[in-house]
Every structure is written in structure tokens, then in C-alpha cells.
Amino acid sequence: MLKNRIIPCLDVKNGRVVKGINFVDLQDAGDPVEQAKIYSDGGADEICFLDITASNENRDTIYNVVKETSKKCFVPLTVGGGVRSIEDINKLLNCGADKVSINTAAVKDSNVVLESSKKFGSQCIVVAIDAKKNGDKWEVYTHGGRNNSGLDALEFSKKMEDSGAGELLVTSMDRDGTQIGYDIDLMKKISSMVNIPLIASGGVGNLDHLAEGIKDGNASAVLAASIFHYGKHSVIEAKEYLNSKGIPVRI
């Protein structure tokens, strides 16, 4: 039986982890490679790096991080943030990323998704959708949540599936950072519309939220950052909890 995945996400800026695991025995708390290794040894089903490097001159730092991580972690590695072109995707894949997540570029021009999925295969193209509820619909935001594209998130999800995306990483901007749980309504609506797997993101504050994302939101995978980083819960604790709720996970 296919297991639901737990994906810890690390924010990386100028090659350093911004928010990360706060363990005393960490040699270098800012080293993304070391943190990714801790997660993969601890049972993470996949690792996600979100590159939030702002300046263009430091953008290349992520390539080294990916290169080093892929030599040490033998679980899938997804990298997103600032991916603009086929060339960016190619570079990340060559450095050892298994999947690349595309956000703003996919909104600007869906051909990036179409072309990259043809060239590299749908299996490595994840479209990251940042959605915020305005009135009675969810709209897609770009540039790290700063700009409203005005696009309807549900229609956009369908369009991305049709363009060849292999997975959708859906983040509720209303919930992100709140620790009150995923936007289940949003997850459920999108996952019932598309036939590709959905990764739920944004709002996890406790283990029950992970269970809700899978059971109620129909997500195939759940992504979380802060509950794992500050030692509040380990990945294995999360898995044991989900298992106790009858949710299939890899233990």
C-alpha cells in the first residue's frame, strides 16, 4: 500500500538554513546539508529546500547545497524558490535535486511547466501554489506571497495538471505561520479536482493537523517546517501518531 509522506521543509537563504532544527548537538545549526541528513536519518520521506535568497548574486549558493546534500541523503530531494526557467531546472536536477518546485514562473507562463515536464518528465515537476482566500474564492499569489495574480486557485490547479505537473504543493497563505492547521477546505477542493498528488502546506502546529491534512484534506503528503525544527516533534513521532490514527506511513 502506498504510504502518505511526511516532508520537512527547510528555508535556505544564501546557502544557510534560516529556521532550522535547534538541537544542542548540532555542529553547525545553519548548515542545510547537516540538517537534511538529520531529517533523512530520522525517517523523513522526502526533504524540501525552499531557497529564499533575495539577491541574484547569491543565488548560486543553493546549487552547492543541493550538490552536497544529494551525496549524503538518499531520499528524494525537492528544491524550490527562485526557479525561473528551464535552465534553472536543468541546473538543479544536475546538482542532484530529484524534483523542482515552480511557483511564480508557472503563474507567469504555464509553458514553463509544459516544456519542463516534457523535457525532464512530470515526475520531477512540482507546481507550488500559494493561495489566499479573498471573499468566496482562493486566489493565487506570486513572489513569495507579495503579488496577487487574481487567478482562481482551483482553476489554476487544473491548468497545472493539464500542463504536465507531477504534483501540486499547495500552501494556504492564510494559515502559513499560524500553527492552527491546514486550510482543509482548500486542500479538499483541489485534491478532488485533480488526479495528481497534492502536498498540503501551511499552518501545522501539532500532529493532529498532519492527520487532518491527510484524512480530511485528502493530501498524499504533508509538508511542515516549524513543528520539526524546534524539536517540538520528531518525524518519527509524527509517523507513530499518524500510524495510531490508522493512516498508512513508512515506519
Place this chain on the structure above:
Amino acid sequence: MKLSIVDYKSGNISSVINSFKKVEKDKVNIEVTADIKKLNSSDKIVLPGQGSFKSCIDALNSISGLVDTLNEFVNVKKKPLLGICVGLQMFADVGYEETETKGLGWISGKVSKIDNQGGKYKLPHIGWNEINIVKDSKIFKSIENNSHMYFVHSYEFIPNDNKVISATTDYSTKVVCSVEKENIFGTQFHPEKSDKTGLKLVDNFINL
């Protein structure tokens, strides 16, 4: 021992390279190549594959003499070859992804889309799934039945002869996820991304 990973410019093979380099610990001379001479002098070959069946076959065919060399390696010299993902799928006679495409024909069968039962099951089949080992295969040495492996695919290999199947995995149907026919080995899952169990399989292939 000389092991070659076929680099035919189809998809991302850095993870495959990394996993073999991690495991080999100086035991093996690893080449990442599409050079006919180098492949000819190899003891073992790994054939990765990402993207569509058609794009992988087209990429193999675009390198002059490559398919002939692989055919000879497998069918005449009878040396061990491991196909991963689409690398395994290409063993078939024919694939139906994008359009009907002739495969390498090493193991009789076809590659078609996984039956997702009218949308009941998501495709691609992505994530960790348990393998049911149905036949003793040398590449499963010290790997327990029902171990988890990492999958990502929408198409499946359906061999004509069930005897070549060494493992299946349960999704919408029983999906063939590993085959063995004499010197030919293949996994639909990605050992290079399946953590310690996957690395064990890599190790088993190296030690064949």
C-alpha cells in the same frame, strides 16, 4: 570491476551516480558514459531512465551504436545489467507512452499506463510503497519482504511471462516492480532514492 552507468542524456542521473559512489567504497571503477568502447569493456551496466518511454528510447537511438552495444552486452556476452524505472520499462517489446514505441525487446511484454480505476488512484504513483518479493532474486539479498521503496511513475511493465517477475507492489493493481531474467535485472522503484534498503540493493548488484 568496471561498472558503467549509461549517460544518454535522458533525465537526471546524478542521484544514481551518487548512490553507486556511496556504496562502492573504492571497490569498483565507476564510469558515467555513453562511449561504446567503455561500455564494451564494462563488467556491469546500469541503465537509468527518466521521462517518457519514447523520449528514453529516442535518446538511446540518437547515440550511434549504443543500442547494438547494449544488445550485445546483454544477449551475447550475458553480463549483468540493471535497469531503473524507465530503464526497466525499456526491456519491453513495446511502450505506449506518448505514442506506440518499440522497446529493446529483452524481456517480452508491454509498458502501458497504470489503471487508475477512473481516477480513484492518483497518478503518478509517487511515494514509498512496500514490495512483495515473489521470487528469490540476487538483488534482494538481505532485503526483507515488504520493505519500502520509493516509486514515481505512471506507466507499468507487464511482462508476458510471469516467471520473470521478482517483486510486485500494491497500488490500483498488483504493479510489477522488479524483474529478473538471467543476467537482466530491473526495478521500477528507485533504489538510489530508497534510503538504506535501496542502497543495499545497489550493493547487491555491485556484488553479483
